[in-house]
Amino acid sequence: MSINELTKKLKNEAYSSLYLLYGKEKYILEYSQKLIVQAVLDEGSADFNLSSYDMEEQPIEAAIEDAETLPFMGDHRVVIIQNPYFLTGAKVKQKVEHDLKKLEQYLQNPSEQAIVIFIAPYEKLDERKKIVKALKKQGEVIQAEKMNVQLQKEWINHASKEANVKMTDEAVERLIELQGENLGLLIGEVNKMALYVGEGGVIEPSIVDELISRSxxxxxxxxxxxxxxxxxxxxxxxxxxxxxxxxxxxxxxxxxxxxxxxxxxxxxxxxxxxxxxxxxxxxxxxxxxxxxxxxxxxxxxxxxxxxxxxxxxxxxxxxxxxxxxxxxxxxxxxxxxxxxxxxx
Structure with missing residues (x-):
C-alpha cells in the first residue's frame, strides 16, 4: 500500500486492526506511524490509549495483553511493536523469550478495538514464517523501500504540497544534488524553505542555494x-x-x-x-x-x-x-x- 492510499483510508476512518511497516527508510516508517496514530487517536485520548513495546527488551505477550485491553475514554487503543526481529530470518541473541504461538493466535483474531502497528526496520522479512504470512494477509502493509530519485522527488513534492508551497522541478533536483539521499533531511529542508517563502510561495533553485547548507x-x-x-x-x-x-x-x-x-x-x-x-x-x-x-x-x-x-x-x-x-x-x-x- 502506498502512502497516498493509506492517507485516503485513514481520512475515511477505514482503519485496519493490523499494520506492518517495514524497510530501511526510517523517515517513511516514522511518517506512516505518525499518520496512523494521529488519525486514530485525538490528543486527549493518546495519553491513555497509546503504548509502545520494544521486542528486543519486552515480550510479545505484554503487547498482546495491552491490545486486548479495552480502550479508556476512546474508541481504540494503539499498540506499537518496535523491532520485531522474529519476523526476519536473522539470527539474533535473544534478550527475552517471546510466545510466538500467542502472537499467531492474535493475528488470526485481532481485537476490533485495537490498532497494532509493527515497525520492522529491516530490508527483508522471512516470507516462510507463519506469522509473516498471517500478518501480510490480515493487515495493511507499507514497505519503506530504499529511495531512488523518482521516489525522492515524489516525497519532496508531497512535503511541499503539505506545506502549501510550490517547488519547481529544477529546485527539487538542486535540493537532492546539494543535500544527498537522506529523506528525513530532504523533507526537513523543504519545510525550512516553506517557512521562508510563506504559504502560496514558490521555491526556486536560487532559494535552495541561499538556504540549504551543503552536505x-x-x-x-x-x-x-x-x-x-x-x-x-x-x-x-x-x-x-x-x-x-x-x-x-x-x-x-x-x-x-x-x-x-x-x-x-x-x-x-x-x-x-x-x-x-x-x-x-x-x-x-x-x-x-x-x-x-x-x-x-x-x-x-x-x-x-x-x-x-x-x-x-x-x-x-x-x-x-x-x-x-x-x-x-x-x-x-x-x-x-x-x-x-x-x-x-
Missing part, C-alpha cells in the same frame, strides 16, 4: 569541480571552511580520493557505452553522484586519474604515519593536482 559530500564534489576547472583558490577556501568546522584532514583526503575513484570508474564505464542510470546501478551510487562524476571526468584523462589515486594513497600514508602535517599533506595534494593540470 559534506556536496562540498567535496564542489572542491573537485573547482580543481578540475583550475580554480584552486576556490577549492582551498572550501577546504579551509570545512577544517574550521572541525572536519578532519584525513577524512577530507579520503573523500577526495573516493570521488576521484568514482570519476575513474565512471569514465571507464562511459567508454564502454553504459548509460548513467546503468552506471549508478553497477556502482551502487545515487544517480546525481554519477551525473556529477560524468561531468567531472571530462577534465581528466584515465592516466591522470590513476596517478591521482596513487598520490592520494601516498598522502593518506603520510598523514597516518605522522611523516607530514595532516593539513599540509592535504594542501599539497590539492595544489599538486592543479599544477599537474597546468603542465598537461
Amino acid at each position: 559534506l559530500e556536496s562540498n567535496v564534489f564542489t572542491m573537485v569541480e573547482h580543481v578540475a576547472n583550475r580554480r584552486i583558490d576556490a577549492a582551498l577556501r572550501i577546504c579551509y571552511d570545512l577544517l574550521k568546522q572541525n572536519e578532519e584532514s584525513i577524512k577530507l583526503m579520503a573523500l577526495l580520493a573516493r570521488q576521484f575513484r568514482i570519476i575513474l570508474q565512471v569514465k571507464q564505464l562511459k567508454a564502454q557505452g553504459f548509460t548513467e542510470k546503468k552506471m549508478a546501478s553497477i556502482l551502487s551510487l545515487h544517480p546525481y553522484a554519477v551525473k556529477i562524476a560524468s561531468r567531472q571526468s571530462r577534465a581528466f584523462s584515465e592516466e591522470e586519474l590513476k596517478d591521482l589515486l596513487i598520490r592520494a594513497a601516498d598522502a593518506d600514508f603520510e598523514m597516518k604515519t605522522g611523516q607530514r602535517d595532516k593539513q599540509l599533506s592535504l594542501e599539497l595534494f590539492m595544489t599538486g593536482i592543479h599544477k599537474a593540470k597546468q603542465t598537461n
Whole structure:
C-alpha cells in the first residue's frame, strides 16, 4: 500500500486492526506511524490509549495483553511493536523469550478495538514464517523501500504540497544534488524553505542555494569541480571552511580520493557505452553522484586519474604515519593536482 492510499483510508476512518511497516527508510516508517496514530487517536485520548513495546527488551505477550485491553475514554487503543526481529530470518541473541504461538493466535483474531502497528526496520522479512504470512494477509502493509530519485522527488513534492508551497522541478533536483539521499533531511529542508517563502510561495533553485547548507559530500564534489576547472583558490577556501568546522584532514583526503575513484570508474564505464542510470546501478551510487562524476571526468584523462589515486594513497600514508602535517599533506595534494593540470 502506498502512502497516498493509506492517507485516503485513514481520512475515511477505514482503519485496519493490523499494520506492518517495514524497510530501511526510517523517515517513511516514522511518517506512516505518525499518520496512523494521529488519525486514530485525538490528543486527549493518546495519553491513555497509546503504548509502545520494544521486542528486543519486552515480550510479545505484554503487547498482546495491552491490545486486548479495552480502550479508556476512546474508541481504540494503539499498540506499537518496535523491532520485531522474529519476523526476519536473522539470527539474533535473544534478550527475552517471546510466545510466538500467542502472537499467531492474535493475528488470526485481532481485537476490533485495537490498532497494532509493527515497525520492522529491516530490508527483508522471512516470507516462510507463519506469522509473516498471517500478518501480510490480515493487515495493511507499507514497505519503506530504499529511495531512488523518482521516489525522492515524489516525497519532496508531497512535503511541499503539505506545506502549501510550490517547488519547481529544477529546485527539487538542486535540493537532492546539494543535500544527498537522506529523506528525513530532504523533507526537513523543504519545510525550512516553506517557512521562508510563506504559504502560496514558490521555491526556486536560487532559494535552495541561499538556504540549504551543503552536505559534506556536496562540498567535496564542489572542491573537485573547482580543481578540475583550475580554480584552486576556490577549492582551498572550501577546504579551509570545512577544517574550521572541525572536519578532519584525513577524512577530507579520503573523500577526495573516493570521488576521484568514482570519476575513474565512471569514465571507464562511459567508454564502454553504459548509460548513467546503468552506471549508478553497477556502482551502487545515487544517480546525481554519477551525473556529477560524468561531468567531472571530462577534465581528466584515465592516466591522470590513476596517478591521482596513487598520490592520494601516498598522502593518506603520510598523514597516518605522522611523516607530514595532516593539513599540509592535504594542501599539497590539492595544489599538486592543479599544477599537474597546468603542465598537461
